Amino acid sequence: MSVRTLSQRRTAIDTQWDCFLTGSGRTEKDSVNKDIMASWQRSAQYIQPHTNLAPIADEYSLKHTWQGSDLCQATLAEQANMNQLVNEGEMVAAIADTSGRLLWTAASKHMRPRAESVNFTEGGIWDESSVGTNAVGLSLALSRPVTVFSSEHFLPSIREWVCYAAPIIHPQTLECVGVLDMSTTWQHYTPMGQAAVAGIAQSISAHLPCAAPRAEIEIHALGQPRVIYQGEPIPMPLRQLEILCLLALNPEGLTLNQLHASLYGDAKVSMSTLKAELSHLRSRLGGHIGSRPYRLTVPFWADFLQIWKAHEASLTTEFMDLYRGPLLINSDSPELEEWRSCIDALAYKTLDKAVDTVMLVNRMGAGRIAGELVRNRLGGDLSH
Incomplete structure (x- = not known):
């Protein structure tokens, strides 16, 4: 998709965002999909649109939680692949827990300062209640792969991004154990991004250890x-x-x-x-x-x-x-x-x-x- 086409898409979303923010006009059917609109409505209950930073948890304690977790061990099988995509695609990758806290991140030189400026780093909390519409929070809310493009984000500070996320589902218990997110700047959007991230999330899921049954x-x-x-x-x-x-x-x-x-x-x-x-x-x-x-x-x-x-x-x-x-x-x-x-x-x-x-x-x-x-x-x- 050309940058010009993407720019037109962004402009259309900007217009609908202004309508949403002011409560004037009607949302055009194809400009903002229903999941994004529903997320905007939920987000408006939690935070102010001028919020710029995600809250951040204790990075030290989370690092120890991450390193000893089954999710960390399962991620090792895909870490080399993710690091390659991060560097070649000028991206930032993250694994979040089920509350939206980032447990692990990896960023290219292009994305690292952008990620650090908004706390898209270890310890950052990226559920909808903390930062509004974003791929981590939306994937948790919907329990499926999502894409959040540019001005679909609730925070102004990340509207230069496009983010793809997918839940990591334990194949045995069918329980969500985390979320994989891969993000870059909106000009690098690709329609294949969501499917690629969903595939990596499935591969991580396949490497999770068998869960010991609590009972018969x-x-x-x-x-x-x-x-x-x-x-x-x-x-x-x-x-x-x-x-x-x-x-x-x-x-x-x-x-x-x-x-x-x-x-x-x-x-x-x-x-x-x-x-x-x-x-x-x-x-x-x-x-x-x-x-x-x-x-x-x-x-x-x-x-x-x-x-x-x-x-x-x-x-x-x-x-x-x-x-x-x-x-x-x-x-x-x-x-x-x-x-x-x-x-x-x-x-x-x-x-x-x-x-x-x-x-x-x-x-x-x-x-x-x-x-x-x-x-x-x-x-x-x-x-x-």
Whole structure:
């Protein structure tokens, strides 16, 4: 793509940014894509557009965290390739954790002073709540590869950049463990950049060590739900996931009538329908559901149970690490709705008592809902 064409694209985005900033006019459909516009709207809740620097964490402690991490070891396999791209493409590369903190960076002579001037260095915090729309924060928010071009950035100080980022997803647990970002000046934009960075992120993912299962069955139901059985993720529809959560909450077991009431409430659903769901769930879990009463017959771990233990032990950081959002937000099970309300109330209470605002800001990377809880706690302080 020619510099002239890129310049025209930048000018069109500039126009839409002015409209967004002043609240005048209407956004042209093709000038700013919906993900960027949504990010601008979120960003405006966190920071002022004239912010120029990313906040920075303790670089020394993060360096030790990085050097001892599985993510660091997995990155070594691609480090030579990334360094070559950095130098040949006049780029800066970075690996961020799931809160948007940069753990490792490498920069060409062309990009190093630019990166240092905005704290795009080890310790810099690049989630949306800290610096607004940028590739690291947007990739975390959307859980997929993204490109942020020039004036699509929220901060004026990085509108000379084009940034490509992709999440690093553990192939076994399907959990995001970090983000890879590669950036350069906007004149060097290439439509292949996003795919290239996504490919490197996948290669890093492939070198992550196998995760030791916490139990035979792992249930993650806070935020984005997933189930891991014998170390492998398994697909599971909402109704069966609801049943699994109810069995985890009642390890002593439930009669068919009790399970029906906990799952459906007063809804007119037949017992045969529930039995069919139980049969499908039992098949997915290798037959490890007992009957009379219905119960799980193998060890299990559940984030919504672990978070309760963290609360009882006053482990605030562990609590916020576990809280990725409400418990099965789409469930209308009476018992799960009650548990959801209790856990959300604990989250508000935990944040209200917390005095470490840096920790709270870092937790924003854990998910959109968790971020909303933190923003409500900090109120207007995040805009300063």
